[in-house]
Amino acid sequence: MTAPCNWSGRIVAAPQGCSKAATSSGGFVMMVSKHLLFGTALSAIMAFPAAAQTTPQAANSPLSDATQIAPETSSTQATAPEGADIIVTAQKRSQNVQDVPLAVQVVSGDQLKANGVRDFSDLNRVAPSLVVKPAENPVNASVSIRGIGTFAFSIGVEPSVAVQVDDVPVAFQARAFADLVDVERIEVLRGPQSTLYGKSASAGLINIVTPGPTKTLTAKVSSFGTTDSEYGGNAVISGPISDTLGFRTTANYDNYDGNVDNLTTGQKTNGRRIFSTRNKLVWTPSSSFTTTLAVDYIDGKTTIGRPFIRVAPGALLRNNPAYTQAVFAPGITVGPDNTSVDNNYGAGTRYHDFAQSLRTAVDLGGPSLVLIGSHDAFKLTDTLDQDESPIAALDNRQFGTFRSTQFTQEIRLVSPGKDRFRYTLGAFYAGIDYSRDFTRGPYYSQARWFARSKTDEADVFGQLEYDLPTNTTLIGGIRQGHEQIHYSYNDILNGNAFYTGNNSEDFTTYKGGLQQHFGNDIVLFGTYSTGHKGQTYDLSTGFNLNRALAGPVRPETSKDWEVGARTQWFDRRLTLNVTAFDTRYNNFQAQGIETLPDGTVNYRLTNVGKLRTRGIEGEASLRVVRDLSLAGGVTYLDATILNFPDAQCFPTQSVAQGCVAAITGGAPAHQNLAGVRPPQAPEWKLNGSVDFAHDLGSLPFQGIIQASATYQSAVNYSLNRDPETFQPGYTIVNVTFGIRNREKGYELVGFVNNLLDKHYYSNLADSRGNYNNAFATQSYLPRDFSRYAGVRASYSFYTRIR
Incomplete structure (x- = not known):
């Protein structure tokens, strides 16, 4: 029998003598869970003749959650017609949104x-x-709900806001930064959703639902063009192949050249x-059995340009007097x-x-x-003109490849929605493999490394x-999970x-x-829930022996x-x-200062303290008359860092501005962010x-x-409250x-x-480190930095049910 291996902090030429299954008893649990879930799925399908008879479909059963053959209708409206229900699946069963005891x-x-x-x-x-904050690389973009998101970026760091499409979790948030065409609805679930949706939903969940097949043959083509040269189109065909x-x-397809001019390349x-392309095939041989096969493919590219909005007189690139x-x-x-911008290398x-x-x-x-x-x-492959200039003698480039592979399997047993006692019971397995190779240089800030992060997770909930x-409903839920993480980091530039x-x-x-119902139209609720974001290793430039010996960042x-x-x-x-709501986060994961085992200190991803977010959210919709609807929402957010004594100072921050000077042989310069938003x-x-x-009137048109x-009030895009990254x-x-x-189906x-041509920034970067x-x-x-207009046309064809 192979002995267990302790890989933590180990420096080797390559892993030797250790099998992944032997690293922890949890590995056996993962393997069993994986095969058990696969086997259960296969058994259910093979048992179809016995299970899928003519039993009537239970009201609000998960069969109605699955995409089934349905008549063509207009998109689900958030301002529904009088008396109509808006159906969501926020609790993994179909429910009227007004009956869901969640902020959704x-x-x-x-x-x-x-919009x-x-x-x-x-x-x-x-x-x-x-709040969605883009970055030069979609992998580094972040999503926040109620002020909480992923503020540090490493390939092993989980998001705080989970994203799923048609009941399937998205492997990495960057996967979601694509098109939102042919979407039936999006459900934004605020606050911790870890009990039903796992540890990557500690701050919330974005649930994207796309339409299913129609009951009759339906086709729709759409196209659009804008005054600033964006154009595209989409086509949908849907219907029955058999009964x-x-x-x-x-x-x-969508093509947009961009709203930034590169003067160097023209x-x-x-x-x-x-x-x-999204593709669904739905088989419904009886009212008690439905299976949906979905196959999706995305191919895309982005280009990056970061215009200077402020530069100090006399600034010198890399402090070189020749580079004014x-x-x-x-x-x-x-x-x-x-x-x-002036970039001589495509970004x-x-x-x-x-x-x-x-x-x-x-x-x-x-x-x-x-x-x-x-x-x-x-x-994803990425490139960046790291010196962001046309200077050939200082052509510092950054490039690399990011890959993720994910396998998931979920099984759940859901009671009928109309029963007095209702339950959702399930098990979940996920295996995720991330890898990243990274190169930067050759003139300064050189880096060349390859890292890999693997996660196996098995949960019951x-x-x-x-x-x-x-008319009172008692609610209780629990999720018990086991996670195993593994990493490898090869610092190629430093002797491999x-x-x-x-x-x-x-x-x-x-x-x-x-939850308390007062008649059919008033529901009050109160909940207490907990969230969890998994431990991780900070796999980024500068990973070294000290970081390895420090172990993982705590959950x-x-x-x-x-x-x-x-x-x-x-x-x-x-x-x-x-x-x-009132939410408190402990062991908040962000960039901070950490004392390492050899007594030195370093800036890295770490557990920096506590954070509290509280506030009030409201939504309203009004059907004024048949033809006129109003809708709106508001969020007031009081978010505060409660404990963060060793935060990085922002560049050139003075003692008077709160930066504590470095102490010889002790802590580097730092600031205390307690009480800061x-x-x-x-x-x-x-x-x-x-x-x-x-x-x-008499015309055949509407x-x-x-x-x-x-409206969004002011934010700072930097954790260290840098005044250069403040957005009014x-x-x-x-x-x-x-x-x-x-x-006739056209629009x-x-x-x-x-419309008001209001200029704002979706992110800001303080780059003074490159300018002495x-x-x-x-x-x-x-995209809407400046006002633009456009035209959109669509035509739909559908056959009527006889």
Whole structure:
């Protein structure tokens, strides 16, 4: 029998004499769980003739969650017609959103179009509790809910906000930064969701739901073009192959050159090109059995340009007297409206993703058995002009490849939704493999390394609900998980030094709550839940023996209280929802100063202290008349770092500004961030929309007018409160107008995004380290940095049911 191996902190030429299965007893648990879940899925399918008879489908059973052959309808509306229910799957069963004891916001496909949302980062416009911060590399982009997100970047660091598409978790957040075409709805679940969705949902979950096959043959083609040279189109075809088999295929193409001019190459940058396709095949041989095969593919690229908005007079690149601003930024007028760069090396990313999933739901004559397996392979290559200048003699480049491969399997047993006692019981397995090779140089800040991070996770979870005769519902849930992580790091530049290690942990999250119904239209709830974000190793440039010996960064945990009301008035024409929350995070993971085993100190990803976020969220929708709807949301956020004594100072921060000077033989320069607001945590965020559609007299058209506005108060994009990365508050207004003919299936609309031409930045970078500490601030321009207009046209064909 192979003896267990202790890999932690080990330096070897290559792993020898150790098998992965022998590193921990947890490895055996993972292996058993994996094969058990696969076997259960296979058994369920093979047992179909016995299980899938003519048993009536239970109301609100998971069979209704699975994509089934359904008639073609318009997208689910967040402002539904009078009396209509908005159905969500926030608790892994189909429910009216007004009956879900969670802080959840639903954004329909029509709302996404009206707000000009085409990719993931545009969700900022429609979700008041959500902030998406892009980066030069999508792998380094971050998503925050209620001010909590991933503020440090290493290939092994988990996000705090999980993303899933059609019940399948996304392997890496960068995978989600693609198109949002042919989406039925997006559910934004705020606060810890770890009990039902696992440890990567410690701050929330974004659940993307796409439509399924239609009951009759349906086709739709759409195209659009803008005044700033973006164009694209998509096509959908859907329908039955037989009485029991249906399909849906979507293809999308989007091309945008960008809104930044590269004066050196004469080309546009800060753009994107995406081709994607989603494909579903749904087999429903009876009302008690449904299986869905989904195959998705994305191929895309981005280009990057970071214009200077502030540069100190006399700034010198790399402190070289020959590299003045006229040399490193020739022809550029630096200022807040600058949209030009001078880069002699193409900066951007190329990525592709291939994902498959199989979902099977079987009605067992009461409860339903749901099995979901998935595989995802993502690859991204990135390049960056690290000196960001046209100087050939200082052509410092950065490039590399990131890969992720994920396998997941989930099995759950769900009771009928109308029973007084309801349960969701399940088991989950995930195996994730990340790798990153990285090169930078050759003139300064040289780096060349290859790292790999592997995670195996096996969980069991359950949630129970019981309705008392007093219209009170008791809620309780728990998740017990085991995770094993393993890493290897090869520092090629430093003599191929090789480090490898592993660790494992058990974790538990839980939830309890009460829900009280007052008639059919008023629901109050209160919940207490915990969240968990897994331990990790900081695999980034500078990883060394001291970091290896320090072991993994400890898990980040959260405790959350929520109380809320879900109300509807005037025959459900008016919906008013409000939630108050208070969440505390312990062992918050971020960049900080750490004392290492040999007594030295270093800046690295570490557990830096505690953080609290609390506030109030509200959503409202009103169907004023048949043709006019209003909707809006608001979030007030009081977010504070409670304990962070050893934070990095921002560049040139003085003692008077709170930077404690370095002590010889002791701590380096640092600041105490206790009492400071964390990054990406605006105090206020509001959005509102108007939707008006009216028949144009005797003409066979409907006139359409839609308008939306989003306000976000000031934020700082840096954890160290750098004043150079401060973004003031701003308001963005979008309008859409046009005509459509529902009977003949066509629509023609014009739109104007950023109507008021309000310039703002989606991220800011303090680059003064490259300029001998003379300030040099670079901006990330959002797609709607400047006002632009466009036209969108679509035509739908469908056959009627006879």
